[in-house]
Amino acid sequence: MRAIDPLNPTGLVLNIQHFCTHDGPGMRTTVFLKGCSLRCKWCSNPESIHLKPELAYDSKKCIGKKQCGYCLKPPFAEGAFYVPNGLDDKVHVNWDLANDCSPDCAAMCPTGAIYVFGQEMTVDQVLDEVEQDSSFYRESDGGITLSGGECLLQPDFAAALLKGAHERGINTAIETACNVPWRFVEQVLPHVDTMLHDHKLTDPVHHKKWTGVDNSKVLENFKKAYETFPNTKFIARTPLIPGVNDDESHIRAVLAFIKPYKNVINYELLPYHRFGESKYSYLGRVYEMEDFKSPSEESLAHLRAIIDEQFGRGGAQ
Numbered sequence: 214m215r216a217i218d219p220l221n222p223t224g225l226v227l228n229i230q231h232f233c234t235h236d237g238p239g240m241r242t243t244v245f246l247k248g249c250s251l252r253c254k255w256c257s258n259p260e261s262i263h264l265k266p267e268l269a270y271d272s273k274k275c276i277g278k279k280q281c282g283y284c285l286k287p288p289f290a291e292g293a294f295y296v297p298n299g300l301d302d303k304v305h306v307n308w309d310l311a312n313d314c315s316p317d318c319a320a321m322c323p324t325g326a327i328y329v330f331g332q333e334m335t336v337d338q339v340l341d342e343v344e345q346d347s348s349f350y351r352e353s354d355g356g357i358t359l360s361g362g363e364c365l366l367q368p369d370f371a372a373a374l375l376k377g378a379h380e381r382g383i384n385t386a387i388e389t390a391c392n393v394p395w396r397f398v399e400q401v402l403p404h405v406d407t408m409l410h411d412h413k414l415t416d417p418v419h420h421k422k423w424t425g426v427d428n429s430k431v432l433e434n435f436k437k438a439y440e441t442f443p444n445t446k447f448i449a450r451t452p453l454i455p456g457v458n459d460d461e462s463h464i465r466a467v468l469a470f471i472k473p474y475k476n477v478i479n480y481e482l483l484p485y486h487r488f489g490e491s492k493y494s495y496l497g498r499v500y501e502m503e504d505f506k507s508p509s510e511e512s513l514a515h516l517r518a519i520i521d522e523q524f525g526r527g528g529a530q
Contacts, residue, residue: 224370226334227261227362229342232349237386237407237448239355242343244374246359247331248366250392252425253413254501255454257489261362266316266331269495270294270306274326277302283321290314294327308497330496336373344381356384356406365389368397375404391434392426398434399441407446409481410435414458415466423457432470439474447471449480453516455508464516468523480520484508 227245236243248264249256260267278285279302284294293310296302304326316329343357350356357378364371364387375385386407391398402408412435414420417427439447449471453459464482471477484507493500 221335222370222373223333223335224339224367224374225264225266225331226339227258227331229339231346233358236358236360236388237356237409238384239353240346240349241355241358241386242346243358243360243388244339244343244364246361246364246367246371249362249390250366250426251363251390253452254423255452255457255485255505257486258362259489259492259496259498260330264366266329267496268311268314268316268319269328269330269492270304270311270497271326271328271495272303274324275304276324276326278304281323283323284318284327288315289318289321306497311497336370336377339374340377340381340383343378343383347381347383350383354384356386358386358388358409360388363390363393365391365393365397365401368393368400372401372404375401379404390424391431391438393430393434395434395437398438402438402442402445405442405445407448408438409448409450410438411450411452412467412470413452415463419458423454435470439471439476443476445476447474447477449477450483451480452483452485453508453513454485454502455506455512457505459508459512459516461516461519464519468520472523479524482513482516482520484513 225247227247230243233241233243245258245261247261249262256262260269278296284304290310290313293307293314294304295307296304319327319329359371359374378385384406385404386409387401387405388409390411390413413424414428417429420426420428449467451458451464451467467480471480485505486507490500490503
């Protein structure tokens with residue numbers, strides 16, 4: 214966890230997205246924080262994983278060594294960017310060395326081919342931007358949502374940000390997988406109106422295979438959160454990956470887990486997509502899920518019908 218000044222809290226923000234409709238009730242402004250304690254193979258935000266600013270490179274924007282070449286000289290780390298002999302004029306990246314470059318170096322790239330994921334922001338800087346959408350919140354019962362990565366990995370900043378949002382009359386929500394120490398959850402949740410939380414896999418062995426950790430801490434935190442914060446609304450969710458967790462047994466296991474808690478008001482399925490695939494190459498990483506497809510409409514309808522039955526609803530969501 215990053216240390217911050219409690220008198221002037223700052224956080225590492227990935228980006229701020231306006232007019233979001235799937236990150237909590239109403240129209241939301243979603244603030245994505247960097248840092249995650251899971252390594253989900255299907256992650257659509259790989260740029261959010263590490264709790265530090267990161268250089269990224271889009272080769273399509275590079276105009277080459279002859280016209281530019283700024284990244285081949287200091288203050289960039291020696292050898293981090295290079296042009297292989299006998300190949301085209303395009304710059305290539307040695308990612309082991311590029312990670313040693315200062316994020317400030319990206320400002321030297323005139324075409325924006327080299328850029329940075331993540332910037333330090335204060336609570337007031339974030340809230341001033343969020344509050345620009347306040348008229349939409351009033352009309353739709355929306356507000357601010359903290360996401361990531363894992364927003365609870367920056368608990369001091371997240372708590373200060375959500376507390377400040379409440380002081381400005383803004384509804385709050387978070388998206389979390391809850392694979393964090395309980396004290397982080399306990400610190401942030403008093404300032405949360407709605408918590409959207411992922412039940413990714415039920416079986417602990419499969420959970421570790423696909424996310425890097427088992428789900429014991431996750432489930433313990435969910436149960437404690439339900440019981441400790443009875444006035445908070447909880448929305449359970451599953452990112453639905455065909456061949457991984459799209460089986461009926463997993464959905465029914467999640468329903469059995471949440472059934473005793475009346476403050477768990479819904480269970481949503483999030484169909485797998487590949488919108489974040491291109492980001493992996495920008496970071497010099499390999500996308501492992503290219504052979505996977507989105508779940509079929511028939512499968513989604515069947516599983517949603519099971520959920521609707523649990524919640525006493527007719528028809529699909």
